[in-house]
Amino acid sequence: xxxxxxxxxxxxxxxxxxxxxxxxxxxxxxxxxxxxxxxxxxxxxxxxxxxxxxxxxxxxxxxxxxxxxxxxxxxxxxxxxxxxxxxxxxxxxxxxxxxxxxxxxxxxxxxxxxxxxxxxxxxxxxxxxxxxxxxxxxxxxxxxxxxxxxxxxxxxxxxxxxxxxxxxxxxxxxxxxxxxxxxxxxxxxxxxxxxx
Numbered sequence: 001x002x003x004x005x006x007x008x009x010x011x012x013x014x015x016x017x018x019x020x021x022x023x024x025x026x027x028x029x030x031x032x033x034x035x036x037x038x039x040x041x042x043x044x045x046x047x048x049x050x051x052x053x054x055x056x057x058x059x060x061x062x063x064x065x066x067x068x069x070x071x072x073x074x075x076x077x078x079x080x081x082x083x084x085x086x087x088x089x090x091x092x093x094x095x096x097x098x099x100x101x102x103x104x105x106x107x108x109x110x111x112x113x114x115x116x117x118x119x120x121x122x123x124x125x126x127x128x129x130x131x132x133x134x135x136x137x138x139x140x141x142x143x144x145x146x147x148x149x150x151x152x153x154x155x156x157x158x159x160x161x162x163x164x165x166x167x168x169x170x171x172x173x174x175x176x177x178x179x180x181x182x183x184x185x186x187x188x189x190x191x192x193x194x195x196x
Contacts, residue, residue, distance in 0.1 A: 002032075002034065004042070004045065007032065007034065007038065007042045008042055008045060008046050008049075010031075010032050011028055011032065011039065011042050011043065011046060012046060012069070014028060014031055014032070015028075015060070015067060015068060015069045016069055018068065019068070019120075019122075019123060020068065020122075020123075021066075021068070021120075021122075022063065022066035022067050022068030023066065023067060023068075024065055024066055024067070025039045025040055025043070025065075025067070028043075028067070043060065043067055046060055047059070047060045050072075056072070057071060057072055057075045058070065058071055058072065059071075059072050091127070091128075091131070092124070092127075094119075094121075094123075094124045095124040095127050095128055097117060097124070098113055098117070098121050098124040098125055098128060099124075099128055099133060099134065099151075099155075101113050101116055101117065102125075102128070102134055102149050102150065102151060103151050103155070103164065103167055104167065104170060106137070106148075106149065106150035106151060106164070107137050107138060107148035107149065107150045108148065108149055108150075109140050109146040109147065109148055109149070110122065110125055110146065110147065110149070111146060113125070113149075125149065131154075132152055132154045133151065133152060133154060133155045133158065134149050134150070134151060134152065134155070135149070135150065135151075135152045136148070136149060137149065137150035151164065
C-alpha cells in the first residue's frame, strides 16, 4: 500500500480533474490501483483535513455514491461576486481552445469538441455560454439529439468580425514530427483575443 500522503494527493487530484461529475470509490481505486477500502479511508481522512482546516475553501461531498470537491458554504459571498460579474474573468487556455474549435467547426456537439481535444469540455463550454460567446444553435440528428453549439453575435462583435467567414484561415498542413505544439491555428485567434 502507498503512503497516506501520496494516496490523499492522488485522490484529491483525481477529484479536482473530475470536476462536477465526481468519481466513485471504485473509479478512484481503479485509477490509483489500490483497494476500495484504502480509498474509503483516504476519503474520510481528506474530509477531516478539509473540515478541520479553516483556511481551506473547499471540502469533499458525497452525492449518490459519487465524491466531488465543492466549495465551502462560508465562501459563498465571495463566489457570488465572481459569478455575477463574469466579464472580468479572463478565458483560460482550455476555453480559448474550445472557442476556436467551435468557431471553425460550427455547428458542433460537445462530444465532437471532446474528440478533437481529447479531454472533457463541459466546463469550458459552460463558461463560453455564460460569457455569451457560444450558444445552442440546434440539435444533432440521431440518438440523444445532442446540442449543437455555434458562436454568437457577441463573439463576432468582440473579435471585430462581420461574419464567421472573416476568421483567419487554418494552416494547410501541420508538421506532426515538429516538436512545436500542434495548436498553431490558435495563435492568431489568441492574439486577437488578447488585443481586445
